[in-house]
Amino acid sequence: MLGTFIQQTVNALTIGSIYALIALGYTMVYGVLRMINFAHGEMFMLGAYAAFLVLTVFVGDIGAVGAFGLTLAFFGAVIAVGFFGVGIERLAYKPLRNSTRLAPMLSSLGVSLTLVTGVQILAGPQPVAFPSFFPTTRYDLMGGTVTSVQIGILVAAFVLMFALYTLVNRSRMGIIVRAVSESRPTAQLLGINVNLAISAVFFSGPLLGAAGGILYASYYGIMSPTMGAVIGLKAFTAAILGGIGSIPGAMLGAYILAFVEVGGTALLPLITNGVLGTEYRDVLSFAILILVLLVKPAGILGEPVSEESMVYKREF
Amino acid sequence: MKIAASLCLGVSLLATPSFAEEISVGLAAPLSGPQAYFGNTWHNGFKLYWDKLNAEGGVNGVTVKYNQQDDKADPREGTLVAQKFCDDESVVIGLVNFNSGVAQSTLPIYEDCELPTMTFGSNPDLTKQGYKFMVRPVANDLANALLPAEYALQKLNAKTAVIVSDKQVFGQGISEIFGTNFTAGGGQVLDTLAVAPTDVDFTSVLAQIKAKSPDVIYVGAVMPQIALFAKQMHEQGVTASLMVPDGGYTPDFITQAGEANVQGTMVAIQVPPMDASPAIAEFAKLYKEKYGEEAGPYSIYGYVHGQILEAVLKSTKGLSREEINDALHVVKVQTAVGELEFDDVGELKVAPSYLYKVEGNDFKLAGSR
Amino acid sequence: MSVAGISSSAKPQASRLVAILVLAAIVALVAATPFLPNYHIRVVNSLLIYILLGIGLNIVIGYTGLLDLGFVAFYAVGAYTYALLASPQLDLHLPFLLIVGIAAVLGMITGILLGIPVLKLRGDYLAIVTLGFGEIIRIVINNVDWLTGGPKGIARLDKASILGVEIARPVEIYWLLLVTVFLVGLFVWRLERSILGKAWAAIREDQDAARGIGINTTNAKLAAFATSATIGAIAGTIFAASQRFVSPESFTLQESVLIVLMIVIGGIGNILGIVAGAAILILLPELLREFAEWRILFLGILMVVLIIVRPAGIVPRTFGPEKLIRGLFGK
């Protein structure tokens, strides 16, 4: 029983870490542009494909890549995807910055469709096996099984999130981003380079998403052009749950969602005496999301937007 | 210019054999999206067979054209494709719908326009609805899930099983049938767990299963889920025997899950081993030559469907849809997978079904019926 | 933005020409369709169903300004109502019109039930919650096998018939859809111009100021949700009756998103815009059928380009049926 409990906790932490890396991208973009970037899940997918490309093209035989090759692939891919994200913003979202709120969101849907189909055409629609970035070793932890890959993911995710958190709170660029996120017009008046801040966000968001994608692909040993859709939706849900726009909120939301999912699988059949099986897991996740939003309409750590202080103009 | 053009026309008219008749075959399957690989390779098997026959002048002077359409594995899209075939009078037979769900929506349309079809959807319900213009030249899920259950009980001496289904038409159908057969044979199904068809993480489900320690786990799902399941099952230290349906019969299953993680996994499919007969070996060779890749899991059936069509064209009285339908229902043909003929409802009288065990990097035949 | 009313009245000739052309195109298409091959009729039927769905969802998105990403749930409610009441599944074979009525009521009830808890949320939060509800409904349908057949769906639905006239062939479905689209379109058009429609617009423009002039925004939004859900459910019954097979895979999130896209690309808040959006997103891929995956790539790029070029949609909000009719008579 304890073994199962520990096992499930580790599983939830692993999934939650991947969700968190992606949720951060959603939340940062929302923070500065008040836009839901539906193409963000595709950055996650592109990360995995880019790493794969680096491995095959620049490093050669996938089976025999050394630590150097892996490091190269990882950083090469995430940086490439980061720049790609900036490029997409310039092309597809920037022209819509002063348009209705719905326009860039739907533009991002178009981008998402284009990227998925593009990868399907270039790399084939079927899933592809992905090499493991860590040798898989199993450890026994009080009756539960933990793999080295899981530990690697936890460590990598924590390092990346800590780095982001430090950057946002300590660096000059972080201050600029936060200023723009607080109020774009005011930042503009203060002479802050808003475009630079937006580019920074569209660089770091996809970068983290890509990192998540590589970790994910190496954990599950597989990647596919459509892998971003489902995980993107979950990460987005997590970001909303935690309070979209809030960086700690995204992380918290991601881990909560992961624990709800794992807990749902484990407990739903027990609690309902088999009436509701594991197939209702996603119903539980959404139900909890809805309940949280009914109590806290801006998410758990979202800044409460009081009815009084906000001018509600048309949203689209 | 004008003279040159008419000359060309004259030459090309001379070049085609006279009195040739041409029919069209409607090919419908997912050609885009995640299932495109299955649809394409299935159709490729058929084309492989008929490209050769066409080049040789066809059957009794009849050559075959392909009208290949993407049904996107979507029932709504499927109905549009079906109507397209129905409207095109040159289409006299359809090789249609990889997915049972799509077939459910298209079969009434084919029935209405009296277009005979060879259906690939394997859900047992399809033939129970009294359609007169369909046959199913492949074993349905009933046959396909019987063999693994028997094998688990008799050869593996399994007493208990846990069933996992992806809650899709195919996955749920076949895992239910496995469960029924397993229980009927004296086994006990400890639990039936469902996952979402988009899930990639089965660790929490596996932790549940681990606590129950069954002898056998049957996963009614498709690729890549079954590969992910196999991999995670191994990583989480679950030691039961894993059984999966036909989707696992592909080299991808072994590469995606990792060779070490799938040893001993049982895969049931309607396809005989590629070295089972000279005919199949020949097919595998031809396929690789033509398309530059290994045959897909269902390519052999495309090839077999080509053989069935050849036999139908040899025996038909005419080329109308109705005459072809009549010939299709009574055809008896020696194919790469054995002798095939259809019963009253269009189901195979003897439906070949095979069970493989993953050993090393390969599938070894473990049983058949 | 210029003063639309003034600038258009300055050039009545041009708008009259446009009006005549647009109306002529619509009339020609409507009249020609029955003579086309069945495949084309089916494509048009598909288009009409999406137009119907677009009209329904537009009430919530275009008129009231609420982003609903779970609209397909109501479509599913309608489709499954028909599937359950006119098939061997429960061995019930009720007449089509009765089922349409039942589905409409059920759609309305679902709309209100979903609406009550979520309508105090706004913007993105409303979007994700409606999305969640849509998914919950689909998952539940997929899992209550004893009632809905689960993933297998329900097959062998009855052919629809109205007053003894069977409606099953594509052309018959076409007439049914055409009449429905016309009636629903007319109803919604009048609704938009009613005092309730004006209140929706006020909520869309500035919800707080709308409350300030005495509009009970919760009730008005609920009315929008319920009307939209009712139309979605009606579309669902016709869809089920024309396909005669329903399964959960027809009611995915993608379907909801597609309808939203259709509305926005075509021109938000405008029935003619919905027609244009449906033509691009439903008809275009069908015309490009030969190109398999390339058509989806093309569609993706086209979407981005269209939104950048015309963020408010192809057809301007003010260019509605009213404008067409006025243009026609040169007023």
Next chain:
Amino acid sequence: MTLVFKNLRKQYGANVAINDVSTDFAPGLIYGVIGPNGAGKSTLINMTAGSYTVSDGSISLDGHRLDGMKKHQIANSGIARTYQNIRLFDQMTVLENLEVCAYPAEVYNTWREVLWPPYGRERAAARRESAMEILRFFGLEGYGDAEAGSLPYGRQRMLEIARALAMKPRVLLLDEPAAGLNHHETAELTAKLAELRSPERIMLVVEHDMDLVMTLCDRIVVMHHGKLLFQGTPAEVQASSDVQLAYLGTDNDIDDIRAAAQDRRAQLGIRARRRS
């Protein structure tokens, strides 16, 4: 019929915006609310209209409590307002901005309107006519079919007041109606507002433009640091040294204050004379 504030209090955390304000307003009069920035003038209006919740105390109209009611209910009990930052329904036409005010009275006939076209036409015509009447009053009749958002700023201010008037309110709350207007527009506005004085209506004007306030208002309420500092006729207000001090802040240089107060008095005096 009176609007009564009783021990009214508004608090955000530790910050007290309105502190124990009690007063009442009688119909037929125009009240000006003045005071330096941050005195709580707008808060008072926002609380009355239900935009802000009341922390303590009560607001009542004719003995019916307004605080605690929902915003639309307050509006429907006859309280109409304008906003400091113009809040029109931008993409609706000028006429529609006014017509929609008939919603509370007519929404229950929506079905009839939709399903019975003659009735629909009749109602639409009636609504249009009463909206036109108000537009004519404000000189906006030429803009009827223009989008509200496309109007010049000054017209938008007028339109917002017109919309409030279309609600046929018993209490009209105007939050800085002259903000951003030029002299000419302010004068026009002042004249229009004066015409709105009616025996059945209470009017409350929050305004920085002293010219407008002194010209227009019958009574003046002076707010300072969330408290009600003084209430009286314009003349009384002008005479009060408290008010001048409040307005000029608590600068230590008493000479400066005196000088400024002198100045102010002179200004106000001129205006007061002109008014009489």
